[in-house]
Amino acid sequence: MNDQAPRKRPAKPYRRPKKDPVRILAFEALRAVDERDAYANLVLPPLLRKAREKEGFEARDAALATELVYGTLRRQGTYDAIIASCVDRPLREVDPPVLDVLSLGAHQLLGTRIPTHAAVSATVELARVVLGDGRAKFVNAVLRKISAHDLDGWLEKVAPPYDDDPEEHLAVVHSHPRWIVSALWDALGGGRAGIEDLLEADNERPEVTLVARPGRATTEELIAAAGEDSALPGRWSPCAVRLAEGGEPGALEAVREGRAGVQDEGSQLIALALADVPVDGPDERWLDGCAGPGGKAALLGALAAQRGAALLASEKQPHRARLVARALAGNPGPYEVIAADGTRPPWRAGSFDRALVDVPCSGLGALRRRPEARWRRRPEDLAGFAPLQRGLLREALRSVRVGGVVGYATCSPHLAETRAVVEDVLRGRGGEAPPAEWIDARPFMRGVPALGEGPDVQLWPHMHGTDAMYLALLRRTG
Helix, strand or coil: CCCCCCEEEEECCCCCCCCCCCHHHHHHHHHHHHHHHCHHHHHHHHHHHHHHHHHCCCCCHHHHHHHHHHHHHHHHHHHHHHHCCCCCCCCHHCHHHHHHHHHHHHHHHHHHCCCCHHHHHHHHHHHHCCCCCHHHHHHHHHHHCCCCCHHHHHHHHHHHCCCCCCHHHHHHHHHCHHHHHHHHHHHHHCCCHHHHHHHHHHHHCCCCCECCCCCCHHHHHHHHHHCCCCCCECCCCCCCECCCCCCCCHHHHHHHCEEEEECCCHHHHHHHHHHHHHCCCCCCEEEECCCCHHHHHHHHHHHHHHHCCCCEECCCCHHHHHHHHHHHHCCCCCCEEEECCCCCCCCCCCCCCEEEEEEECCHHHHHCCCHHHHHCCEEEEHHHHHHHHHHHHHHHHHEEEEEEEEEECCCCCCCCCCHHHHHHHHHCCCCCCCCCCEECHHHHHHCCCCCCCCEECCCCCCHHHCCCCEEEECCCCC
């Protein structure tokens, strides 16, 4: 009888984890968004530039990193619901860095064409690098559970049926907080199809749109410089050019020189509409009362220069005022940039013929560009913006002369930030304002369909391909 103990198998030699620069960069971007409340569109470009210089990133590496970051952020709510069903603790008890790695893995498994085995192994290797071997085992176990179903299969499991709870169903399926689904539905009106189209559009990557600043550049110049295979005219704005996916605005001479810039087509339409409204009497002084970061101011400045008018661009925050000055540099007409509070303006009442106030807001109209904003905003934020929005509109009406025109704009479709603000100011709620009347804004957005019953205008991503910009035009009457 052999009483010797069985021999133990020799332990496998330790293997160092493979460092994947693309996924490490994506993880670093997500951590910056989570830890510092940074925005991905501000964090990602410098990380990509550094990677090109130090890691030799190619275009396909940058494209994958961008997709991993933005795709994970857009689908965060859906992935959270799926991950929650695969772990044995509440998500709030999962360390945020671990949750970021799991979300990156979930997106690769459920939102890309990366093969399952590659998605799991690459994410586990990432976990070993940034979390350590112990937590990488947890990541591996959760990802293998997630890989058991495709996205549609998971949505059947984690989303309540539409007939039982329509808002929660849409919130989980389309990855928006429930309160935002409710607010967007109220603003949009209509049935299920419209709100689903809007939520889906919020989860699509927006086109890069350029503006050819009148008198300084032309759309033909931009299209020729980008190449006819890489650029198209805008849908609605005569100043707009749409770049194909992967187009690099900074490669165009006109953009580098400030004669053109990156600007959403909806934002262009706001400035163009204000400039097109006829005014009786002089049309010599224009005001942009909330000018940062400078896109609309640069377009208004170019339009004003063509008519011999001068623009005053005012921005409360000095660092944003510097961005405005940079955007306006080289404008052929007279302009001035100041750092001033639009609710306590230093200029005299009645000084201007036209004024624009694109007021601070929740940003719910730009969720395509800033997907992380949907997870940061809270319903109570709207109450914080309300006094500022009303104050800015009241002062804008005081700033124009009798017969002058004011444009109230905001990058939000929420009713509390749009028509409710204008109606309150016109009725004198919260403070007295000069008498004013509505101007129907629809005729000044020539060729743009589906603008509603007026007199104000709400643009929509799913209908117009723009951010959800709002515009009310008012004329001071006394």
